[in-house]
Amino acid sequence: xxxxxxxxxxxxxxxxxxxxxxxxxxIQKYRDWRMRLQKTGVIVGGEKLQDGTGRVxxxxxxxxxxxxxxxxxxxxxxxxxxxxxxxxxDQAVATASDCPHLEYGTIEIREVxxxxxxxx
Amino acid sequence: MNADPEQLVDHLFRRHSAKIVATLTRVFGxxxxxxxxxxxxxxxVKALQQWPxxxxxxxxxxxxxxxxxxxxxxLLRRDASLASKAGQLESALPRLSYSAPGSGAEIDDxxxxxxxxxxxxxxxEYQIALTLKTACGFSTAExxxxxxxxxxxxxxxxxxxKRQIRDHDIVIDPPGGDDLPARIDSVxxxxxxxxxxxxxxxxxxxxxxxxxCEEAMRLxxxxxxxxxxxxxxxxxxxxxxMLQAARLPARxxxxxSLAVLAEQDRALWDRKLIAQGMRHxxxxxxxxxxxxxxxxxxxxxxxxxxxxxxxxxxxxxxELYDDLYKLEPTPIVLLNRAIAISRAEGPRAxxxxxxxxxAHHSLRQYHLLPAVAAELWKQAGDRSRAADAYQRALxxxxxxxxxxxxxxxxxxxx
Numbered sequence: 001x002x003x004x005x006x007x008x009x010x011x012x013x014x015x016x017x018x019x020x021x022x023x024x025x026x027i028q029k030y031r032d033w034r035m036r037l038q039k040t041g042v043i044v045g046g047e048k049l050q051d052g053t054g055r056v057x058x059x060x061x062x063x064x065x066x067x068x069x070x071x072x073x074x075x076x077x078x079x080x081x082x083x084x085x086x087x088x089x090d091q092a093v094a095t096a097s098d099c100p101h102l103e104y105g106t107i108e109i110r111e112v113x114x115x116x117x118x119x120x
Numbered sequence: 121m122n123a124d125p126e127q128l129v130d131h132l133f134r135r136h137s138a139k140i141v142a143t144l145t146r147v148f149g150x151x152x153x154x155x156x157x158x159x160x161x162x163x164x165v166k167a168l169q170q171w172p173x174x175x176x177x178x179x180x181x182x183x184x185x186x187x188x189x190x191x192x193x194x195l196l197r198r199d200a201s202l203a204s205k206a207g208q209l210e211s212a213l214p215r216l217s218y219s220a221p222g223s224g225a226e227i228d229d230x231x232x233x234x235x236x237x238x239x240x241x242x243x244x245e246y247q248i249a250l251t252l253k254t255a256c257g258f259s260t261a262e263x264x265x266x267x268x269x270x271x272x273x274x275x276x277x278x279x280x281x282k283r284q285i286r287d288h289d290i291v292i293d294p295p296g297g298d299d300l301p302a303r304i305d306s307v308x309x310x311x312x313x314x315x316x317x318x319x320x321x322x323x324x325x326x327x328x329x330x331x332x333c334e335e336a337m338r339l340x341x342x343x344x345x346x347x348x349x350x351x352x353x354x355x356x357x358x359x360x361x362m363l364q365a366a367r368l369p370a371r372x373x374x375x376x377s378l379a380v381l382a383e384q385d386r387a388l389w390d391r392k393l394i395a396q397g398m399r400h401x402x403x404x405x406x407x408x409x410x411x412x413x414x415x416x417x418x419x420x421x422x423x424x425x426x427x428x429x430x431x432x433x434x435x436x437x438x439e440l441y442d443d444l445y446k447l448e449p450t451p452i453v454l455l456n457r458a459i460a461i462s463r464a465e466g467p468r469a470x471x472x473x474x475x476x477x478x479a480h481h482s483l484r485q486y487h488l489l490p491a492v493a494a495e496l497w498k499q500a501g502d503r504s505r506a507a508d509a510y511q512r513a514l515x516x517x518x519x520x521x522x523x524x525x526x527x528x529x530x531x532x533x534x
Binding site for chain 2: 017018021026030046048051101
């Protein structure tokens with residue numbers, strides 16, 4: 001079964017006015033979603049990316065520039081990602097469709113390219 | 121990824137964040153209350169961004185404290201006027217762990233913060249808003265929902281309260297021996313008003329109102345536990361709140377409709393809470409000052425101890441309402457007194473007691489006045505006057521369950 005990465009985008013300032021009680025409730029929702037998928041082996045991994053740091057490198061005319069990132073055209077940045085197993089994109093979308101993150105941000109799904117190791 | 125603990129403790133974020141704010145404010149000083157709040161909000165947001173991916177840490181409270189501490193140290197390094205506080209911060213914050221019992225020997229950070237929020241220099245509505253925000257971890261929006269007030273008004277009260285704290289140089293360090301009782305009185309008043317707002321629930325968001333009652337009881341217990349003084353009034357207030365709250369489960373039926381006292385299933389009353397309330401009522405019987413909380417607690421205790429409405433000592437209740445009126449001369453007290461009179465001496469006696477208060481301007485829009493009159497006319501056998509009175513009650517503003525109750529009563533008469 002192929003693996004898919006779910007990139008969770010959100011606005012860094014989205015929760016500045018959220019109350020402690022609401023934040024606790026939101027965390028609980030993510031937890032319930034993740035635990036359910038972990039138990040059935042659908043989620044195989046995930047990482048949180050550090051907030052507010054990043055570098056963007058680019059080489060133009062032999063000159064390498066390094067900019068502080070994260071760099072993005074939109075206000076949303078990737079907060080972290082989950083790695084899941086799914087038969088196809090439809091199933092990956094179905095898995096992500098009840099992720100609580102959709103209430104607060106965007107999810108981008110990308111299939112991990114399978115490397116063919118055996119010659120046909 | 122590690123296995124998570126099953127659940128976060130109820131209200132952990134709200135209560136623990138309030139604790140950290142209290143300790144940070146004690147270290148930074150009251151004029152940096154905003155800074156303390158920002159630090160804690162940052163820590164909570166950090167948890168919200170990290171825990172969905174990494175799981176809930178084994179000790180969430182310790183995690184939040186540590187992240188807040190690091191954030192605070194970061195800020196101290198950048199602000200020369202606060203740089204000297206770093207050592208104090210290092211020793212103050214690690215003491216915090218969730219639901220650690222208070223030492224009782226000295227006023228802890230939380231009570232110190234509440235005393236500051238309830239400083240008598242501030243208007244009482246500022247005191248309430250500030251206490252809920254900083255000592256109870258409510259957001260501006262939640263306070264607004266609880267008090268049916270626009271969020272902008274609450275936000276304005278908070279800004280002004282903080283400005284007055286700076287202008288009047290109100291410190292968070294608790295007052296000395298002689299000044300303390302008066303300051304505690306002010307705290308008790310705020311707790312009482314918070315509880316009443318939650319308990320009377322004439323309309324609005326039920327959930328946040330139940331939280332108000334719970335928070336008021338928590339603060340009441342905190343004053344009782346943490347205060348170095350033995351304060352009979354604090355015990356009386358806590359008793360009053362517990363005895364009232366114990367009856368809440370019976371107040372609404374499964375379909376959401378209201379059950380009046382006579383119809384309540386007393387088996388649903390929270391016996392454990394009643395027992396606790398009775399203990400605090402016992403502890404309140406010392407000193408030489410009878411407060412309004414004492415009298416109200418005794419009224420609640422009589423109801424809680426009665427097996428049924430008919431076995432209730434209504435004559436004693438009439439006496440207590442007379443006592444209460446001396447302390448608190450309001451028409452609401454007279455209304456309750458009239459109800460007690462009607463139970464003790466019959467509906468006609470109750471109706472004549474009601475007449476004394478019907479002229480009160482402040483009760484003109486109060487639905488319970490005609491609602492009580494209607495009930496008494498019905499008991500006296502005058503159905504048409506009862507129906508008229510229900511009609512008048514329905515013309516006043518009241519909550520949806522109350523409206524449904526009044527309409528049902530009216531239908532039965534027509």
